[in-house]
Amino acid sequence: MAGKKSQLKGNMLIAQSGGPTVVINHSLVGAVLEAKQHPQIKGIFGARHGIQGILEEDFVDLRRENTRFLEKVAETPSSALGSVRKKPTHEDCLRMFEIMQEYDIRYFFYIGGNDSAETASIVNQEAARMGYELRCFHIPKTIDNDLRENDHTPGYGSAARFVALAFMGDNLDNRALPGVKVNVVMGRHAGFLTAASALARQYPDDGPHLIYLPERPFHIEKFADDVKRVYRKHGRCIVAVSEGITDKDGTPIAAAYTKEVDAHGNVQLSGTGALGDLLAHIIREKTDIKRVRADTFGYLQRSFPTVVSPVDAREAHMVGRVAVRLAVRKDVDGSVAIKRATGKGYRVAYKLVPLSAVARETRSMPDRFIAASGNDVTPAFVRYAAPLVGPLPRMARLHDYPIRKRSR
Amino acid sequence: MAGKKSQLKGNMLIAQSGGPTVVINHSLVGAVLEAKQHPQIKGIFGARHGIQGILEEDFVDLRRENTRFLEKVAETPSSALGSVRKKPTHEDCLRMFEIMQEYDIRYFFYIGGNDSAETASIVNQEAARMGYELRCFHIPKTIDNDLRENDHTPGYGSAARFVALAFMGDNLDNRALPGVKVNVVMGRHAGFLTAASALARQYPDDGPHLIYLPERPFHIEKFADDVKRVYRKHGRCIVAVSEGITDKDGTPIAAAYTKEVDAHGNVQLSGTGALGDLLAHIIREKTDIKRVRADTFGYLQRSFPTVVSPVDAREAHMVGRVAVRLAVRKDVDGSVAIKRATGKGYRVAYKLVPLSAVARETRSMPDRFIAASGNDVTPAFVRYAAPLVGPLPRMARLHDYPIRKRSR
Numbered sequence: 001m002a003g004k005k006s007q008l009k010g011n012m013l014i015a016q017s018g019g020p021t022v023v024i025n026h027s028l029v030g031a032v033l034e035a036k037q038h039p040q041i042k043g044i045f046g047a048r049h050g051i052q053g054i055l056e057e058d059f060v061d062l063r064r065e066n067t068r069f070l071e072k073v074a075e076t077p078s079s080a081l082g083s084v085r086k087k088p089t090h091e092d093c094l095r096m097f098e099i100m101q102e103y104d105i106r107y108f109f110y111i112g113g114n115d116s117a118e119t120a121s122i123v124n125q126e127a128a129r130m131g132y133e134l135r136c137f138h139i140p141k142t143i144d145n146d147l148r149e150n151d152h153t154p155g156y157g158s159a160a161r162f163v164a165l166a167f168m169g170d171n172l173d174n175r176a177l178p179g180v181k182v183n184v185v186m187g188r189h190a191g192f193l194t195a196a197s198a199l200a201r202q203y204p205d206d207g208p209h210l211i212y213l214p215e216r217p218f219h220i221e222k223f224a225d226d227v228k229r230v231y232r233k234h235g236r237c238i239v240a241v242s243e244g245i246t247d248k249d250g251t252p253i254a255a256a257y258t259k260e261v262d263a264h265g266n267v268q269l270s271g272t273g274a275l276g277d278l279l280a281h282i283i284r285e286k287t288d289i290k291r292v293r294a295d296t297f298g299y300l301q302r303s304f305p306t307v308v309s310p311v312d313a314r315e316a317h318m319v320g321r322v323a324v325r326l327a328v329r330k331d332v333d334g335s336v337a338i339k340r341a342t343g344k345g346y347r348v349a350y351k352l353v354p355l356s357a358v359a360r361e362t363r364s365m366p367d368r369f370i371a372a373s374g375n376d377v378t379p380a381f382v383r384y385a386a387p388l389v390g391p392l393p394r395m396a397r398l399h400d401y402p403i404r405k406r407s408r
Numbered sequence: 409m410a411g412k413k414s415q416l417k418g419n420m421l422i423a424q425s426g427g428p429t430v431v432i433n434h435s436l437v438g439a440v441l442e443a444k445q446h447p448q449i450k451g452i453f454g455a456r457h458g459i460q461g462i463l464e465e466d467f468v469d470l471r472r473e474n475t476r477f478l479e480k481v482a483e484t485p486s487s488a489l490g491s492v493r494k495k496p497t498h499e500d501c502l503r504m505f506e507i508m509q510e511y512d513i514r515y516f517f518y519i520g521g522n523d524s525a526e527t528a529s530i531v532n533q534e535a536a537r538m539g540y541e542l543r544c545f546h547i548p549k550t551i552d553n554d555l556r557e558n559d560h561t562p563g564y565g566s567a568a569r570f571v572a573l574a575f576m577g578d579n580l581d582n583r584a585l586p587g588v589k590v591n592v593v594m595g596r597h598a599g600f601l602t603a604a605s606a607l608a609r610q611y612p613d614d615g616p617h618l619i620y621l622p623e624r625p626f627h628i629e630k631f632a633d634d635v636k637r638v639y640r641k642h643g644r645c646i647v648a649v650s651e652g653i654t655d656k657d658g659t660p661i662a663a664a665y666t667k668e669v670d671a672h673g674n675v676q677l678s679g680t681g682a683l684g685d686l687l688a689h690i691i692r693e694k695t696d697i698k699r700v701r702a703d704t705f706g707y708l709q710r711s712f713p714t715v716v717s718p719v720d721a722r723e724a725h726m727v728g729r730v731a732v733r734l735a736v737r738k739d740v741d742g743s744v745a746i747k748r749a750t751g752k753g754y755r756v757a758y759k760l761v762p763l764s765a766v767a768r769e770t771r772s773m774p775d776r777f778i779a780a781s782g783n784d785v786t787p788a789f790v791r792y793a794a795p796l797v798g799p800l801p802r803m804a805r806l807h808d809y810p811i812r813k814r815s816r
Contacts, residue, residue, distance in 0.1 A: 020584045022577070045811055049584075059811035072804035078580035080806050085585065102814050169430070169711030172486035176428045176457075177493065181707070272688070273681010273704050280680070295706030296681050299589070303577030305801055306715070393713055396480035398488050403453055403467035406510050 008133055008331070010106025011043035012324075014062070017050040017112030017119070018085070019143065020078035021155030021302050022162075023309075023316035027111050027139050028081065029074035030320030032062050038328045041107060050084035050112070051119060054096045059103070074317065077303045079111075087115060093122040100127075100134065107135045107327050111320070113142040113153075117335055118359035124333050135327040138335035138355055139319050143302045145192035146362035149353045151340040152192075154319055157312030157388035159186070159301050160196030163240075164389055166297060167200030171207040171238055172395060178236035179291025180227055180283050183208075184276040186301050188244040191215050191365045193301070195377045196385055197240035202395055207238025214244035215365050216374040218253050223279070224286040226375055231289055243275060243296075253278070272296070309390040315348065322350040346387035416541055416739070418514025419451035420732075422470070424549075425458040425520030425527070426493070428486035429563030429710050430570075431717075431724035432549050435519050436489065437482035438728030439547065440470050446736045449515060458492035458520070459527060462504045467511070482725065485711045487519075495523060501530045508535075508542065515543045515735050519728070521550040521561075525743055526767035532741050543735040546743035546763055547727050551710045553600035554770035557761045559748040560600075562727055565720030565796035567594070567709050568604035571648075572797055574705060575608030579615040579646055580803060586644035587699025588635055588691050591616075592684040594709050596652040599623050599773045601709070603785045604793055605648035610803055615646025622652035623773050624782040626661050631687070632694040634783055639697055651683060651704075661686070680704070717798040723756065730758040754795035 012035050016024055028046075035041045044063040047053035060081070065073070073080050088096065100108065100123075110120045117138040124136035140147050143159035163185055174181045185194040191213025198211060209230040212218055230237040245253050254275040276294030283292045319336045326332055335358040341347040369381035420443050424432055436454075443449045452471040455461035468489070473481070481488050496504065508516065508531075518528045525546040532544035548555050551567035571593055582589045593602040599621030606619060617638040620626055638645040653661045662683040684702030691700045727744045734740060743766040749755040777789035 016584075020581050043811070046806070048808070057813045057815050060806060061809040061811050062806070064809045065806060069804060072802065073806060075801075076580065076804045077577045079584040080804075083584040099815060103811075165713050166708050169485045169713050170707055172484065173428050173707050173711040176424075176487040176491040272685050272702060274685060277680050277682060293707070294680060295708065296704065297708070298703030299578055299581050299701070300574050300703065300705070300708070303581040305573050305577050305803070393483075394480065395713070396477060396484045396488075398454070398468060398470070398473060398481060400456070401469040401472045403451070403469050403511075405465045407465050407507060 007040045008106050008135065009040045009042065010104045011045060012041045012107035012109070013045045013047055013054070013100065013103070013105045014109040015047040015050045015053060015111070016079035016081045016083050017110060017116040018083060018141070019302055020083055021141055021143050022077040022158045022304065022307065023154055023313050024078070024111060024141050025076055025080045026074045026313050026316035027141060027154060027320035029070045030317035031109050031139065031324050032070060033067065034321040034324035036063070038324070040328060045103065046081045049082035050086070051088050051092065051096060052084045052086055053082070054099060055092060057099060077305050088119055088122070090122070093119070093126055097123055097126045097130070101132060106133065109137045109139055109323055111139040111141050114147055114359055114362050117355050121355035121359050124355060133331065135331065136333040136355070137323040137327055138358060139323050140335060140337065140358070141316070143193060144187050144190050146190035146364070147358055148361060148363045149335070149337040149357050151338050151348065152388055153338070154312060154316035155302070156192060157309035157390070158307060159193055160199070160385060161309045161389045162301050162304055162307045163193055163196045163297065164199035164392055165307060167197045167208055167238070167240065168392065168395055171200055174207060174236050174238050177291070179293065180231060180237045180239070180289050182239045182241060182276055182279045182294040184241050184243050184294065184296040186297065187214065187242045189214055189362060189364060191242050194240050194242040195365060195369065195381055196389065198377045198382055199385060199389055199392065203397060205234050208240040209234065209237050210375045211240045211377055212242060212245050212375060213365060213370060214242045214246060215370055217248040218245040220282055224282060227283055228287050231287070241275070241279060309388060311388060311390055318350055326352055415448045416514050416543065417448045417450065418512045419453060420449045420515035420517070421453045421455055421462070421508065421511070421513045422517040423455040423458045423461060423519070424487035424489045424491050425518060425524040426491060426549070427551065427710055428491055429549055429551050430485040430566045430712065430715065431562055431721050432486070432519060433484055433488045434482045434721050434724035435547050435549060435562060435728035437478045438725035439517050439732050440478060441475065442729040442732035444471070446732070448736060453511065454489045457490035458494070459496050459500065459504060460492045460494055461490070462507060463500060465507060485713050496527055496530070501527070501534055505531055505534045505538070509540060514541065517545045517547055517731055519547040519549050522555055522767055522770050525763050529763035529767050532763060541739065543739065544741040544763070545731040545735055546766060547731050548743060548745065548766070549724070551601060552595050552598050554598035554772070555766055556769060556771050557743070557745040557765050559746050559756065560796055561746070562720060562724035563710070564600060565717035565798070566715060567601055568607070568793060569717045569797045570709050570712055570715045571601055571604045571705065572607035572800060573715060575605045575616055575646065575648065576800070576803055579608055582615060582644050582646050585699070587701065588639060588645045588647070588697050590647045590649060590684050590687045590702040592649050592651050592702065592704040594705065595622065595650045597622055597770060597772060599650050602648050602650040603773060603777065603789055604797065606785045606790055607793060607797055607800065611805060613642050616648040617642065617645050618783045619648045619785055620650060620653050620783060621773060621778060622650045622654060623778060625656040626653040628690055632690060635691055636695050639695070649683070649687060717796060719796060719798055726758055734760055
């Protein structure tokens with residue numbers, strides 16, 4: 001609802017949704033700490049497991065948590081309130097709204113991806129229809145970095161840092177014991193996280209040597225040819241592949257494999273090694289390269305403690321804080337989007353955008369971030385992602401000063 | 409050769425072998441920095457890719473690398489000289505010995521696991537047989553922690569730290585989105601690395617809830633029952649499984665799967681998600697649990713930059729340094745083993761042990777580290793492993809102070 005400027009008094013409800021990230025609790029804690037500063041916000045309730053907790057009235061008292069301890073929670077990975085994958089029906093939204101009335105909820109914050117923005121949007125519409133004043137905010141989070149209106153999203157920088165570090169180490173492992181290594185990275189529709197593997201490159205022959213994104217169709221023959229070419233040049237090859245790659249008809253490559261060897265399974269992209277194993281199998285079949293391995297980075301990408309981008313943690317905190325600041329200031333609803341300032345240096349601003357602008361659809365990697373070859377990213381992408389990930393350690397190689405051969 | 413006490417003058421050769429670790433370069437650099445302090449050591453040569461580099465005379469000059477830079481190399485994961493999986497034939501060993509004579513090598517250091525100790529032993533015997541004085545040392549390294557004579561081995565502590573952190577994060581992820589999660593950990597014959605998952609437990613209901621080691625036969629029915637029981641109790645279940653688990657006849661569980669669904673493949677334990685996918689499939693078949701996922705931690709366990717145990721880094725440095733100190737002092741050969749002092753606090757000593765005592769056979773987890781149930785470790789194991797991994801961050805949970813339900 002828009003228009004009124006009254007100091008709206010009542011309780012606040014906050015919840016977390018979708019795949020956790022390593023900084024999602026920074027957003028929760030940012031919002032709670034900000035809320036504590038505004039007397040019109042009375043109870044600060046957390047719903048456990050997102051909308052499921054709202055529907056079950058599974059609420060916890062966040063005001064009783066002390067600030068020092070909350071700061072520890074902020075540094076702890078994965079949704080402290082619990083999360084949920086459930087998409088609410090229209091009846092669910094009506095029921096949630098009823099419950100919010102019952103608890104005198106006047107401030108509602110939902111931390112999540114585009115689905116969460118949509119949920120917030122429906123609840124908000126219902127409140128408007130019933131003439132119940134509710135300040136309704138979406139707080140962005142997703143390692144996929146696929147929310148519209150945002151330069152990037154909280155959670156992405158740290159997950160991208162994990163991916164970059166993983167490739168830095170794996171590149172050295174592959175250099176020590178040469179062969180082909182395929183690493184499958186999360187990201188169903190957007191290639192941002194897979195693309196972050198490019199940040200691992202420090203020496204000219206460092207991997208990943210090939211990067212396959214869901215934004216470009218994946219051709220098995222071309223893939224095999226690409227690997228052969230790199231292997232011929234470097235004697236090894238590191239490949240970054242998004243779990244969401246599809247063929248030219250949009251069929252997930254993983255699905256083709258599942259049909260082939262597993263009569264039971266559904267197409268499960270994360271939490272399975274099937275795609276990596278398929279790609280390794282293809283290389284073994286189509287080349288005479290002996291050492292071929294695949295790893296699927298899996299859930300570690302979004303939950304690994306200690307691998308946190310400082311910029312990401314700060315921004316995750318700020319989107320939570322700014323959402324509350326905007327909500328208490330006047331009668332607005334929306335999502336807090338991160339906008340990057342143009343010009344030199346890295347600076348961002350937090351802007352209010354309509355819930356509908358973030359809900360439902362997602363965004364993909366823009367063309368200017370994808371190399372014309374379709375198997376790499378551009379320098380523009382590296383410039384875009386580097387500040388989000390934070391400073392990476394330098395990998396030091398021996399100079400390999402040669403010793404003259406003595407054998408006759 | 410033993411007996412002589414002369415100051416043996418000549419060149420030094422050092423090489424790295426087997427699976428890399430995140431601290432293996434600390435051993436290389438420890439040895440090189442120590443060697444620079446002893447005038448009887450003239451050239452300091454590194455062989456690239458282990459014995460392959462020796463046979464091909466692919467040597468680099470390590471004396472020309474400056475100390476500051478070497479310290480950066482030490483902090484860089486994975487074998488800086490390159491590694492190799494090749495097991496030398498008897499002819500290879502004769503040829504290596506010839507080459508060493510040609511280069512006036514009098515000090516030979518081989519960093520690796522039990523196979524590397526065996527290689528060093530054969531070269532040493534050949535030198536003795538030919539009456540050529542060669543100080544021949546094995547420097548221990550393996551994330552598997554399976555070298556005999558050692559309380560633990562350099563590389564294990566950091567890999568164990570990775571595993572513990574990974575389970576800490578994944579436990580929180582699983583708590584946010586409950587289900588069954590199976591994580592496959594490296595370790596073909598010894599369960600030490602899988603066991604390190606137990607260090608992730610901080611709250612009473614934290615995972616891993618089940619730990620399966622190669623030291624105990626794996627029963628598929630019992631596994632499914634175990635998971636069901638945990639799931640009934642906690643509403644979720646995190647499982648740590650060693651890649652090397654076998655059935656009661658010693659057949660790898662992964663092998664059974666490979667036979668079942670892949671007509672082409674060999675039994676490849678690392679670099680494939682097959683075992684994890686099999687176990688997830690079993691849970692889906694034998695229970696009505698909906699959310700079942702598997703991750704295979706793969707090569708990240710041994711190569712991830714920044715995840716380093718400080719104790720492990722220091723000890724890796726010291727085994728390299730001590731090997732050189734022993735070699736220049738008198739005519740001895742052997743391996744440097746890490747012994748833990750008894751009594752309060754964590755202290756170690758570096759002891760010379762015969763090459764033959766470390767070569768060939770490996771060790772497994774002792775019974776006192778394995779719970780009687782066969783699906784967990786003991787508190788004794790946790791006390792053993794904790795100082796090797798270093799201090800772990802505390803994960804902070806909300807107190808979940810309940811809000812009274814209002815709905816009628």
